[in-house]
Amino acid sequence: MITPSSRLLGVTEYYFSKKLREIRDLEQSGKAIINIAIGSPDLNPSKNTLNTLKSASLLPHANQYQSYQGLPELRQAMAAFYQSKFKVALNPQAEILPLMGSKEGVMLVSLAFLNAGDQVLIPNPGYPTYTSATRLLNAEPVFYELNEAHHWHPDLAALERQDLSKVKMMWINYPHMPTGSLATEALFINLIKFAKKHQILLVNDNPYSFILNDHPMSILSFPHAKAVALELNSLSKTFNMPGWRVGMVLGSKPFIDAVLQVKSNMDSGMYFGIQKSAIAALQSDAQWFADLNAVYAKRRLLVWKIMDALNCTYQKDTAGLFVWGKVPDNTNGEAVSDYLLYQKNVFVTPGFIFGSQGASYIRISLCETETLLKSVLSRLK
Numbered sequence: 355m356i357t358p359s360s361r362l363l364g365v366t367e368y369y370f371s372k373k374l375r376e377i378r379d380l381e382q383s384g385k386a387i388i389n390i391a392i393g394s395p396d397l398n399p400s401k402n403t404l405n406t407l408k409s410a411s412l413l414p415h416a417n418q419y420q421s422y423q424g425l426p427e428l429r430q431a432m433a434a435f436y437q438s439k440f441k442v443a444l445n446p447q448a449e450i451l452p453l454m455g456s457k458e459g460v461m462l463v464s465l466a467f468l469n470a471g472d473q474v475l476i477p478n479p480g481y482p483t484y485t486s487a488t489r490l491l492n493a494e495p496v497f498y499e500l501n502e503a504h505h506w507h508p509d510l511a512a513l514e515r516q517d518l519s520k521v522k523m524m525w526i527n528y529p530h531m532p533t534g535s536l537a538t539e540a541l542f543i544n545l546i547k548f549a550k551k552h553q554i555l556l557v558n559d560n561p562y563s564f565i566l567n568d569h570p571m572s573i574l575s576f577p578h579a580k581a582v583a584l585e586l587n588s589l590s591k592t593f594n595m596p597g598w599r600v601g602m603v604l605g606s607k608p609f610i611d612a613v614l615q616v617k618s619n620m621d622s623g624m625y626f627g628i629q630k631s632a633i634a635a636l637q638s639d640a641q642w643f644a645d646l647n648a649v650y651a652k653r654r655l656l657v658w659k660i661m662d663a664l665n666c667t668y669q670k671d672t673a674g675l676f677v678w679g680k681v682p683d684n685t686n687g688e689a690v691s692d693y694l695l696y697q698k699n700v701f702v703t704p705g706f707i708f709g710s711q712g713a714s715y716i717r718i719s720l721c722e723t724e725t726l727l728k729s730v731l732s733r734l735k
Contacts, residue, residue, distance in 0.1 A: 364489035369482070369707045377701060387695070388726055388733075391703040393675040393719050395594040397649065400642060403593065403635045410630035420623030423614065424452030431633040432602050440572035448607040451614055454624055456561055456588040456601035461487045462620070463584060463603065466612040467523055467555055468493045475524035477508070479532055479708035481559065484525040496521065499711050502669075502680070506535035510548050518552045527559040529567060532708050532717045534672025542573050549582040555609075561588040564643055566650055567673035580606040591675060593635040600624070600632045650675070653720045656727040660718060663734040664690065677718050678705070687716045698733045
């Protein structure tokens with residue numbers, strides 16, 4: 355009998371993969387489900403980005419294999435973007451590696467640095483893929499709890515009291531998903547000190563910096579960060595390109611070389627036309643960001659009204675594509691999500707999928723039109 359690898363025993367199918375099948379079944383039975391759960395931008399990339407894809411795709415060499423490191427001009431555009439937006443100087447030849455989405459980066463970084471038995475500090479609540487990648491490599495997730503009272507920031511004093519001798523890596527993610535919490539300068543400075551003291555690779559997953567956020571930050575802008583930190587970023591949210599799969603990992607040359615060593619054995623480069631389009635997107639002017647955030651700000655007002663209708667509490671000083679709401683004390687996030695799906699034909703994300711610290715919460719996406727969000731409000735009356 356041919357059996358799957360034992361490493362699959364530690365992971366399950368991704369929650370949304372299963373849930374979306376269920377929703378398709380409900381829709382086929384005649385239910386009109388409004389999905390406000392998933393952060394997949396519904397807006398279009400810029401016209402310049404789309405036109406660049408068309409013109410680049412017609413070039414004679416467009417369909418050939420591409421460099422594992424990406425086009426030199428793409429790496430230069432990524433470096434220029436980081437210099438302009440974060441005041442971070444990066445060598446495009448050595449400190450930047452384009453990725454086919456930052457989700458790929460989670461696995462590549464894990465493959466590059468983790469051995470079986472290594473421990474990985476993972477936020478609770480946090481992106482489930484950090485845990486899945488860790489378990490697939492037979493490393494051990496060690497969850498650090500975040501909570502609203504502490505602004506969804508790690509309690510480094512509590513971590514210092516733990517045995518950290520086996521910890522090889524720590525995932526952080528600011529602006530934080532699912533809560534939208536923002537990092538502070540003090541937090542990043544203290545995280546870098548913590549990582550240096552314990553020789554832990556710190557990885558900041560940073561795809562939400564430019565969504566409803568007046569003060570974008572990169573951990574790489576802080577002193578000594580490159581000695582201990584990598585950063586992942588993505589064009590999915592900032593430039594409405596989730597299906598295009600364009601991301602990047604940034605950091606010191608030894609760290610980037612280790613990731614490239616894995617990546618070069620896993621794929622054959624990103625499509626030429628997409629790389630050229632990514633360059634165009636990265637060169638977008640300030641008006642692009644202003645227009646994008648104007649749309650999301652209007653949608654967020656409606657999502658706040660949805661949260662109010664559900665008697666949820668939430669914070670307004672957040673960033674990113676979601677609103678994170680605490681459900682009333684007499685219920686939990688999964689129960690509220692199920693009630694909305696089966697009784698109101700509305701799908702929201704239950705917070706438990708991000709960890710036990712999310713059990714009393716739900717998450718609503720801003721990636722639906724105002725018309726649909728108003729329809730949700732009507733269904734809740």
